[in-house]
Amino acid sequence: MYEKEYLLISVKHLQNNFSHLYIEKNVESYPLTNLAIESFPKATIIWIDHYKDIFNRGGQDFQNQKATMKLILAKKRPPFLYPASDMVQEFGTPNAYYNTPVLNCLYNCEYCFLQGMYPSGNLVVFVNEDDLKNAIDMQLNDLNDPLKPTVVSVSYNTDLLAMENILPLTKSWIKYASTKNNLKIEIRTKSALISAIKNLNAVDNVILSWTLSPELICERYEYTAPPLDRRIKAVRQAIDIGWPVRLCFDPVLLIDNWYEVYTGFFDQVFSKINVNRVTDVTLGVFRMNKDYFKRIRKRDTRSDIYYMDYSVEGNTMVVNREERVDALNQLSLYLNKFIENKKILVWK
Numbered sequence: 001m002y003e004k005e006y007l008l009i010s011v012k013h014l015q016n017n018f019s020h021l022y023i024e025k026n027v028e029s030y031p032l033t034n035l036a037i038e039s040f041p042k043a044t045i046i047w048i049d050h051y052k053d054i055f056n057r058g059g060q061d062f063q064n065q066k067a068t069m070k071l072i073l074a075k076k077r078p079p080f081l082y083p084a085s086d087m088v089q090e091f092g093t094p095n096a097y098y099n100t101p102v103l104n105c106l107y108n109c110e111y112c113f114l115q116g117m118y119p120s121g122n123l124v125v126f127v128n129e130d131d132l133k134n135a136i137d138m139q140l141n142d143l144n145d146p147l148k149p150t151v152v153s154v155s156y157n158t159d160l161l162a163m164e165n166i167l168p169l170t171k172s173w174i175k176y177a178s179t180k181n182n183l184k185i186e187i188r189t190k191s192a193l194i195s196a197i198k199n200l201n202a203v204d205n206v207i208l209s210w211t212l213s214p215e216l217i218c219e220r221y222e223y224t225a226p227p228l229d230r231r232i233k234a235v236r237q238a239i240d241i242g243w244p245v246r247l248c249f250d251p252v253l254l255i256d257n258w259y260e261v262y263t264g265f266f267d268q269v270f271s272k273i274n275v276n277r278v279t280d281v282t283l284g285v286f287r288m289n290k291d292y293f294k295r296i297r298k299r300d301t302r303s304d305i306y307y308m309d310y311s312v313e314g315n316t317m318v319v320n321r322e323e324r325v326d327a328l329n330q331l332s333l334y335l336n337k338f339i340e341n342k343k344i345l346v347w348k
């Protein structure tokens with residue numbers, strides 16, 4: 001039933017989305033611009049001066065726009081690279097960064113911070129990919145700790161692989177990373193679209209990270225993304241091809257009976273995925289910048305996630321410390337049945 005609903009949502013999205021392309025006049029000649037125009041031949045093209053004229057307008061309704069997203073093609077201006085937020089696990093290196101090739105996501109998870117971060121539900125693709133790549137090249141010569149690895153997350157404010165049949169951005173980042181021996185790229189996804197990159201050889205310094213959640217959470221809070229079994233299938237295919245794979249159990253949502261729900265889920269995942277072929281796993285509870293949280297709660301009351309008990313720590317809304325440390329300790333201990341401690345990266 002859920003699988004059917006997901007497919008209907010996907011088809012509806014493809015039919016409704018991108019009826020309009022808003023394109024900055026200064027990106028007319030970029031290859032990605034031409035590709036997008038060819039991909040949506042029936043779309044109405046509107047030439048604009050600056051993407052923010054559309055994306056940052058006042059009075060937009062994020063959720064209404066998500067139902068019929070428009071595509072905006074623009075040129076990214078500096079900064080091209082950001083230090084990794086303290087909201088993510090640091091992967092044991094101070095040289096951790098993220099960039100934003102795309103703003104917003106084809107999916108619409110109820111706990112997603114993008115709803116609070118951006119005024120618009122439309123999708124922005126920055127077509128000047130080379131500028132983003134050059135910025136990484138420059139950073140590689142100016143690292144916080146040159147003896148430690150450098151990790152760049154290229155799918156932090158989006159789900160890049162989910163878009164691969166529309167614009168081949170994942171392939172482009174994989175090709176770039178394959179020419180660097182002192183850089184790791186992380187591509188985080190909930191997509192099942194591993195087929196879109198099946199013709200590429202696995203690259204050791206590209207980590208494909210799948211966010212996996214119990215079926216109950218997928219149905220309740222991630223219903224526009226592929227169901228759990230399709231994600232697991234994609235993970236297995238990626239491992240078979242030889243990709244380094246990270247599993248992200250994040251955010252853990254402390255719903256009723258969370259311990260039973262999550263331990264049953266771990267049993268299910270590791271009965272289907274060969275844990276010896278998994279690079280590592282991440283674990284963390286729901287947390288969000290408090291301004292984004294307030295904005296979402298003010299303008300969209302559809303989700304019970306925004307009415308649970310949280311504490312404010314610095315600038316972050318998060319499950320209170322005692323409760324989350326206890327939950328994460330219990331879940332780490334259970335995960336230890338399958339995977340050694342040093343491969344479990346916990347955000348506490």
Ligand code: SF4
Pocket residue numbers: 105106107108109111112113114156157158159189190225
């Ligand atoms: S897949 Fe990630 S980026 Fe996309 S809506 Fe869900 S949480 Fe947000």
